[in-house]
Amino acid sequence: MKWGEYGVSRGVCGVVMQGRRSSCSYHRYDFDDDFDEIKKGSWKEEEDEVLINHVKKYGPRDWSSIRSKGLLQRTGKSCRLRWVNKLRPNLKNGVKFSGEEERTVIELQGQFGNKWARIATYLSGRTDNDVKNFWSSRQKRLARILRTSQNNTTRTCASPLILEAPKLSSSKEHEESLSKSQSCSSSYIDNSDHMMNQVHVPLEDLVMTPNSIAFEPNMLMHHQLHIRSATTNPNDEKKLGIIESSHIPTHDDDFALPLENQEFSIMPNFIDVLGHGFDNVEIPYVNRQIEKPLTPDSFIDDFPLDMFEHIEPLQSPSQW
């Protein structure tokens, strides 16, 4: 039985069952809601028809009038959502994201962050909800891969990678950059000759949130960003990876560049950073740089699962 068939809503939402409260123990109510008038839960075909007819007549607007006119017992909000996500013409309902769509979402998420509505405008037939759900699923999948790899080995990669960028020109600029970064901690280190802005980024954050510190365009613009592992000697130039800021798309670019030109030069260096753990692992993505843009996510996606078992434990900075 589908709850929706009986108008059963999710969570603490109210319920309308043939206009009366049900005593069924499965049904939950929020008595703050006016349950006699507002229906929640799955939509029926009849309701869809009413909504479609309303849009045909008046266009996709005046959502709240649908209820005030007594056409449906739904809130305007609910009607709008139903139209936008399910009833609108030319939607790709039930069609999986193509590879191209996936790459587009990944690229745009890196550029815009979680601006799902904006990202959806680049994908015909996709809604913000589609994009959001796609991304959420993807994040969960990646998280599970990482979790599994950590559980399967006593060796972990819990220590952070360290991203280093030249000190920004002013402390205000520095603060602004950091305030825009998520899930990162930061500190200054006085490296005598040059002040470095040192940002500690857990590996998970680096690979899971491409719009986090490592890829924050505002922070990286006009700078080279050095990346090294906590395991390495800070002076070991061979272990330094460099993100060329010229390769980082900015918010101002408005996605003018073709996708294939927007790749991060961090990727080959990322292997250097991770070091010997990958020595015996075939890296599948290397030849794909030409045919497909590299992103933090596509980068991780192409790893064989057992590859994570080869990650060497990273020492804490105190062990240098």
Add this chain to the structure above:
DNA sequence: AAGCCCACCAACCGCTTCCGA
């Protein structure tokens, strides 16, 4: 066959932004 896990997706909520009076 049953139970569990997970991916996918619909729909909700709260908050923000927009816009007209």
Add this chain to the structure above:
DNA sequence: ATCGGAAGCGGTTGGTGGGCT
């Protein structure tokens, strides 16, 4: 300038179905 309603957006929840043990 301000206020209130409508619309838009992003985060979250929870149901369903398929695969696996």
